[in-house]
Amino acid sequence: MQFTLAPNKHTHTLFVVDEASMIGEGNLDEGFSSRSLLKDLCEYVYSGERCRLILIGDDAQLPPVGMEQSPALDAEFVSSFLHGPVYQSVLTQVVRQSSSSLILKNATRLRDQIREGEFSDLQIEVSRSEACRNVDPYDMEDLLSQFFHGDSPHESVIICRSNKDANQFNLQVRARILQREDELEAGDRLMIVKNNYHWKIPGRRQSFLANGDMVSVERVHAIRTFGPFKFAEVQVSFTDDPETSFELIILLNTLQYEGPSIPGRELLRLREVLIDEGVVDSNDPEEKFYQNPYFHAAQVKYAYAVTCHKSQGGQWKRVMLYQGYFIEEM
Numbered sequence: 001m002q003f004t005l006a007p008n009k010h011t012h013t014l015f016v017v018d019e020a021s022m023i024g025e026g027n028l029d030e031g032f033s034s035r036s037l038l039k040d041l042c043e044y045v046y047s048g049e050r051c052r053l054i055l056i057g058d059d060a061q062l063p064p065v066g067m068e069q070s071p072a073l074d075a076e077f078v079s080s081f082l083h084g085p086v087y088q089s090v091l092t093q094v095v096r097q098s099s100s101s102l103i104l105k106n107a108t109r110l111r112d113q114i115r116e117g118e119f120s121d122l123q124i125e126v127s128r129s130e131a132c133r134n135v136d137p138y139d140m141e142d143l144l145s146q147f148f149h150g151d152s153p154h155e156s157v158i159i160c161r162s163n164k165d166a167n168q169f170n171l172q173v174r175a176r177i178l179q180r181e182d183e184l185e186a187g188d189r190l191m192i193v194k195n196n197y198h199w200k201i202p203g204r205r206q207s208f209l210a211n212g213d214m215v216s217v218e219r220v221h222a223i224r225t226f227g228p229f230k231f232a233e234v235q236v237s238f239t240d241d242p243e244t245s246f247e248l249i250i251l252l253n254t255l256q257y258e259g260p261s262i263p264g265r266e267l268l269r270l271r272e273v274l275i276d277e278g279v280v281d282s283n284d285p286e287e288k289f290y291q292n293p294y295f296h297a298a299q300v301k302y303a304y305a306v307t308c309h310k311s312q313g314g315q316w317k318r319v320m321l322y323q324g325y326f327i328e329e330m
Contacts (some may be wrong), residue, residue: 005040008048015045019313020057024064025071038072039081046082060111062309065260102132135320144177147318148304154189154214154239155317158305161324163258169305169322183252184232188217189239191303191310193254194261198296201246212310214239214303227273229253231297251297261299270295
């Protein structure tokens with residue numbers, strides 16, 4: 001399937017893109033095999049009359065998955081294909097942390113180590129009286145109980161290095177802290193892990209489900225299984241906007257998937273399965289299949305624990321950072 005850029009109908013418009021460190025330059029998977037997200041973004045913006053682009057990001061934050069550097073924050077690289085000047089500035093004044101904060105002190109030390117390429121001695125300063133402290137493994141269950149019970153459990157999160165670690169924490173939180181037995185229950189917190197443009201969200205300016213959106217399950221209407229694919233028909237609301245409630249079909253296979261999301265090549269079997277199950281007619285045109293809500297089921301993961309990539313740009317009052325195991329290759 002081939003894709004082309006939509007026309008930029010804006011004029012005299014300044015486009016501002018935050019978290020630009022996550023914008024990749026390499027070829028994209030799943031139907032975009034010959035496309036570069038960064039180059040497509042720039043081409044789209046500058047195809048409009050007198051349009052300009054500001055890329056905002058932090059070069060000490062994570063680059064795109066599978067890359068060592070953030071190409072969108074490399075002014076020389078961006079200039080190489082824009083064929084024009086690119087201006088770069090660095091903001092250094094911190095405004096959302098106290099200057100005496102131990103969190104800021106640790107972040108500054110890590111930033112300096114990244115800049116100097118020094119990774120052999122990774123030290124985090126902690127204090128019992130400060131907001132940044134070590135957690136004794138024997139106290140972890142009590143602490144997680146405090147995290148995920150009470151009035152604002154959505155203000156707590158566990159951040160892990162890998163999807164595997166996040167999956168393990170999510171399973172333990174659901175079973176031991178929240179006492180959840182079924183695969184999906186009302187009250188479960190989920191994260192959308194892949195952009196989805198099919199589902200309409202009433203009263204919300206953003207008309208699609210974005211990768212990273214957090215939702216809470218209000219009601220599970222039905223669980224349906226077609227071959228290897230398992231779906232749930234649910235009613236959900238956004239954790240940051242509980243008044244906005246809407247119906248959704250989600251793909252349960254992604255809940256414990258060890259990758260960031262299920263790639264499109266694995267979903268190619270879905271049409272054949274839905275035909276075998278009698279959900280769609282084999283004589284229907286391909287376009288009708290692509291309108292089927294099961295084909296557009298939202299990919300989600302439990303969101304009590306998330307990877308560092310998924311947490312980037314988020315904010316919580318209480319964060320547990322799980323370092324995991326480091327080996328020389330890392």
